[in-house]
Amino acid sequence: MTQINRQVLLVSRPQGAATTDNFKLVQTPLAPLxxxxxxxxxxxxxxxxxxxxxMNDSKSYAPPQPLNEVMIGGTVGEVVESKNPKFSAGDKVVGMFGWQEYGTSNGTNLYKVDDTHVPLSVYLGSVGMPGVTAWYGVNRIIAPKAGETVVVSAASGAVGSVVGQLAKLAGCHAVGIAGGADKCRYVVDTLGFDACVDYKAGNLYQDLKAVTPNGVDGYFENVGGAVLDAVLARMNSFGRIALCGMIANYDGEPLPLKHPALMLTQRLLVQGFIVAEHMDVWPEALKQLGTLVAQRKLHYRETIAQGLDAAPEAFLGLLKGLNFGKQLVKLI
Known part of the structure; x- marks a missing residue:
């Protein structure tokens, strides 16, 4: 009997905010290996x-997601059948199979993982692409020195949570920015940041100023918009900004910076980066991150949607900040 693979395709491009109508759930028979x-x-x-x-058909660092094909995404799972000598049934692997229940591969860009001390899901979070993103931005761009102040936006998320913890391990004063009192409590009480500013409280700049009395030396940007404006106004001379994401602008018109001249007057280093372009650091970063998680020195939190059907709604919730920690979909 032929096995069936359930997949989510991107079938249309968003006009403004993304919606569930941009996606379609299909069933496809699996071909023999x-x-x-x-x-x-x-x-x-x-x-x-x-x-x-x-999802947009516009110029970016990577080609747009093709229509009527499986939506892109990182996955972790188990080899169930193999005609490849490098992989055996039972191997746990991380790959980019996208929004589907089964993936078929010749082994390229797949790597084996060990879930003895690190849970399988964490290889998509703190010991995966988000963790390496945080590691690169902190160590290669911000390069913090003990005693400096490092700020990160989306501090309770998969990337931001790792940024602040790495900054603390480097001896820095770590400050997060997050949405809501619950997320800010988690950032301070569980992740160990020195402070967290709730941007939803409506007093972002003054609240940030209060917890960064010595200014800001390093900033890891995930959000953009008004959050970037507030932090720019607190940056010290020769500060470093790792520009990772601009989620505030993803579903709408870009917001211009209010004080772009601060980048000049403060002589700031502002470096955008795409972690997939720095594969040379992944082994070192993953080894350090995996060790920290196994030793329970790096904390994480996950929001898990159940089943492939839930992926579109969970993704839209992520864009609105409804997730708490790393957003995953459990497929089995």
Whole structure:
């Protein structure tokens, strides 16, 4: 009996905010494996803000997501069948199979993981692409020195939570910006940040000023918009900004900076980066992050939607900040 693979396709491009109508759930029969191929039953799907940019047909750092094809996304799962000598049934692997229950591959860009000490889902979060993103921005761009102040937006999210904890391990004063009192309590009480500013409280700049009395030396940007404006106004001379995301603008018109001249007068380093372009650092970063998680020195939180059907709504919720920590979809 032929196995069926359930998949979510991108069938239209958003006109303004993304909606569930942009996606379609389909069922596709699985073809027999060819020599050299393997099949993976995906256990978890990663949902990430970058996916919103791929839905647009516009110039970016990567080609747009093609219409009527499986939506892009990172996955972790188990090999269930293999005709590839490098992989055996039972191997746990991380890949980019997208929004579907099964993935078929020749082994390219798949890597094995060990879930003995690190839960499988965490290879899509703190010990995966988000964790390496945080690691690169902190260590290669911000390069914090002990005693400096490091701020991160979306501080309770998959990337931001790692940024602040790495800054604390480097001996810095770590300040988060997050939406809501619950998220701010988590950032301070569980993740160990020194302070967290609730941008929804309506007093962003003054609240940020109160917890950064010595200004800001390093900033990891995930949000953009009014949050970037507020932090720019607190940056010290020769501060460093790791520009990772601009989620505030993903579903609407870009908001111009109010005080762009601060980048000049404060002689700031503002460096955008795409972590997939820095594969040389991944082994070092993943080793450090995996060790910290296994030793319970790096904390994380997950929001898990159940089943592939829930992926579109969970993704739209992510864009609105409804998730708490890393947003995943459990597929099995």
């Amino acid at each position: 060819a020599d050299g191929e393997l099949r993976v039953r995906n256990h978890y799907l990663s949902l990430d803000p970058y996916m919103r940019g791929r």
